[in-house]
Amino acid sequence: xxxxxxxxxxxxxxxxxxxxxPGQTEPWDGVRNYQARNFLRDEVKxxxxxxxxxxSCKQVGIAGVAEVSRxxxxxxxxxxxxxxxxxxxATPDAPRWFCVDVTFKEAFAKTLLLKDIKATPQVTELGVVxxxxxxxIMPVTKTEWDILYAAASG
DNA sequence: GCCAACGTTGGC
DNA sequence: GCCAACGTTGGC
Numbered sequence: 001x002x003x004x005x006x007x008x009x010x011x012x013x014x015x016x017x018x019x020x021x022p023g024q025t026e027p028w029d030g031v032r033n034y035q036a037r038n039f040l041r042d043e044v045k046x047x048x049x050x051x052x053x054x055x056s057c058k059q060v061g062i063a064g065v066a067e068v069s070r071x072x073x074x075x076x077x078x079x080x081x082x083x084x085x086x087x088x089x090a091t092p093d094a095p096r097w098f099c100v101d102v103t104f105k106e107a108f109a110k111t112l113l114l115k116d117i118k119a120t121p122q123v124t125e126l127g128v129v130x131x132x133x134x135x136x137i138m139p140v141t142k143t144e145w146d147i148l149y150a151a152a153s154g
Numbered sequence: 155g156c157c158a159a160c161g162t163t164g165g166c
Numbered sequence: 167g168c169c170a171a172c173g174t175t176g177g178c
Contacts (some may be wrong), residue, residue, distance in 0.1 A: 033161075056176055071173090094168080132159040134175050 003140040004044060005051040005128065006102070015052045015107045017099045024104035029075045032097060037136035041072045043096040044137070049150070051140060051148070053128060054111060060114040062152055066134055070101035079097035114153035121149050 006028060008014060018026055031037055048068040055061060074095035077085035090096040118129050127138035140148075 009176095035161095060177070132175095134160060136175090 002045060003051075003142060003145040005066075005126070005138050005140050006038045006051050006066075007053045007128075007136040009056045010054040010063070011057060014054055015066075015104070015139075016062070018052070018064075018066060018102065018104045019052050021104070021106060023056075025069055025101055027099045028102050029077045029099040030077060031075070031099065031136055032085065033134075035135060036135050037097055037135045039139070040100055043139075044068055044072065044100050046071050049105075049145065051145075052079055061111045061112065061115075061117060062148060063111045063150075064107040065105040066102040067105050068100050069103040072098040075099040077139045090144065107126070108152045109154065112148060112154075117148065117150065120147060120151065 009018075013026070018024060026070055028040075031040055038083050046068055050066045050068060052064045052066055054063045058071045073084070073095040074092065075081040076099075078087040078090040078095065079092065080086055081088075084094045085097075114128060117123060117126070123129060123144050126140065126144055127133040
């Protein structure tokens with residue numbers, strides 16, 4: 001069982017959108033960074049826990065929790081010319097990008113704000129608190145998860 | 155909207 | 167394979 005943080009822009013798709021999906025499940029598509037892709041393809045496993053992190057919005061921070069409900073498969077949007085995530089160099093025989101499915105578990109009553117995460121002494125190595133770290137998929141240690149989950153649960 | 159910090163691209 | 171130019175990310 002591993003722990004992750006997935007970034008999203010809630011104006012496009014946030015924790016509430018996930019909650020309202022049929023089956024409360026959604027493909028986590030559109031990841032177009034190789035390091036993040038490698039995490040998705042190779043290391044994110046069924047049943048892993050995921051912090052849903054809202055970026056580029058009023059309330060930047062960890063907004064809720066989801067669970068991985070399907071392991072990596074080729075991201076369909078890479079083959080769709082209509083998609084903003086279309087990649088003309090990707091083919092079904094040689095997919096370049098992958099996605100997983102995530103299922104809603106919990107929306108926190110209050111988003112655990114980035115400034116509060118930064119103020120947590122034990123959480124200094126997490127990607128979102130490190131300057132210039134822009135990965136959209138990043139690992140979270142169990143220690144970090146426990147501390148942040150407790151803080152977010154109030 | 156600004157801008158620093160990255161990642162990617164493409165000419166050589 | 168170098169590296170400058172360019173595009174994107176993301177907090178503020």
